[in-house]
Amino acid sequence: MTRLTIQNLTKRYSNGVKALDNVSLTVSNGMFGLLGPNGAGKSTLMRTLAALQFPDSGQICFDGKDIHQYPGPLRSQLGYLPQDFGVYPKLSAIDLLHHLALLKGVTNKAERSDQVMALLQQTNLYAVRKQAVGTFSGGMRQRFGIAQALLGNPQLVIVDEPTAGLDPQERNRFHDLLSEIGEQVVVILSTHIVEDVHDLCPEMAVLANGKIILRGQPATLTEALNGRVWHKSVPKEALFQYQQSFSVISTRRMAGTIHMYVLADDCPDVGFKLVYPGLEAVYFAALLGCQPQGKGGHIW
Numbered sequence: 001m002t003r004l005t006i007q008n009l010t011k012r013y014s015n016g017v018k019a020l021d022n023v024s025l026t027v028s029n030g031m032f033g034l035l036g037p038n039g040a041g042k043s044t045l046m047r048t049l050a051a052l053q054f055p056d057s058g059q060i061c062f063d064g065k066d067i068h069q070y071p072g073p074l075r076s077q078l079g080y081l082p083q084d085f086g087v088y089p090k091l092s093a094i095d096l097l098h099h100l101a102l103l104k105g106v107t108n109k110a111e112r113s114d115q116v117m118a119l120l121q122q123t124n125l126y127a128v129r130k131q132a133v134g135t136f137s138g139g140m141r142q143r144f145g146i147a148q149a150l151l152g153n154p155q156l157v158i159v160d161e162p163t164a165g166l167d168p169q170e171r172n173r174f175h176d177l178l179s180e181i182g183e184q185v186v187v188i189l190s191t192h193i194v195e196d197v198h199d200l201c202p203e204m205a206v207l208a209n210g211k212i213i214l215r216g217q218p219a220t221l222t223e224a225l226n227g228r229v230w231h232k233s234v235p236k237e238a239l240f241q242y243q244q245s246f247s248v249i250s251t252r253r254m255a256g257t258i259h260m261y262v263l264a265d266d267c268p269d270v271g272f273k274l275v276y277p278g279l280e281a282v283y284f285a286a287l288l289g290c291q292p293q294g295k296g297g298h299i300w
């Protein structure tokens with residue numbers, strides 16, 4: 001069932017940058033991945049969804065209610081972990097969570113205490129609950145960020161670039177935490193890290209230059225690209241020539257050679273081998289403006 005409907009959202013900043021350009025999306029319960037390169041407009045969209053800024057035009061409805069017309073009901077249902085999550089560094093995790101729970105309207109003391117304790121356990125911060133938040137590592141801070149976002153049992157959870165800068169262990173921990181949030185709420189994960197979406201999200205979209213350029217299910221989108229991604233190792237001096245002749249979707253330098261991936265319906269040249277595409281290939285192909293074939297996705 002669709003819970004979040006975004007229709008024709010456009011936002012231009014005063015410096016002339018069009019950060020959102022006619023964005024439309026529908027989102028149901030579960031984790032939805034919003035992928036896009038730096039500057040694509042992801043944070044602008046997340047802040048607009050959180051009713052922290054207004055679009056120039058367009059509409060966002062959550063459970064049938066226009067969120068900019070009725071920001072009050074949305075805020076009580078919203079959990080938001082922004083990209084640059086600031087904390088009061090001297091407060092302990094437990095005190096800060098109590099404080100933020102109060103601000104979020106959890107006024108009943110017993111209920112607030114139960115929620116804070118449960119979230120400290122869930123985010124594996126119970127042992128350090130009395131420690132000042134300012135002394136937390138990056139991973140602990142992000143887990144604290146998700147704990148505060150989940151106060152008040154939100155129905156719409158927005159997390160903006162949550163794993164940037166986390167080591168692999170903390171990233172896994174954070175992934176487990178996000179997947180636990182459950183299927184009864186809408187979780188929007190905005191990121192430029194393809195693996196985050198691959199590991200967590202049954203539905204995704206790619207945003208580039210303020211536009212949704214691809215939308216679908218990661219598994220279906222990769223399947224739709226199957227049979228069209230070719231690999232060849234080439235010396236770095238030859239790369240430019242290949243880039244002029246073929247649709248090179250990505251390159252990786254490993255031990256002195258360049259691993260090059262090309263999108264083509266047939267074998268592009270001698271030495272190319274067909275490879276099964278990952279989500280990264282789907283993402284890079286979309287950024288290049290290449291469409292998946294079949295029913296896998298929609299390109300706008």
Ligand SMILES: Nc1ncnc2c1ncn2[C@@H]1O[C@H](COP(=O)(O)OP(=O)(O)OP(=O)(O)O)[C@@H](O)[C@H]1O
Pocket residue numbers: 013014015017018019036037038039040041042043044045083192
């Ligand atoms: N307050 C602002 N004033 C002017 N331009 C802005 C403002 N905020 C963002 N922009 C511009 O809007 C565009 C989209 O920015 P936004 O931060 O939404 O992208 P993003 O996808 O979140 O990028 P990143 O992954 O780097 O955080 C960029 O060109 C950015 O420079």
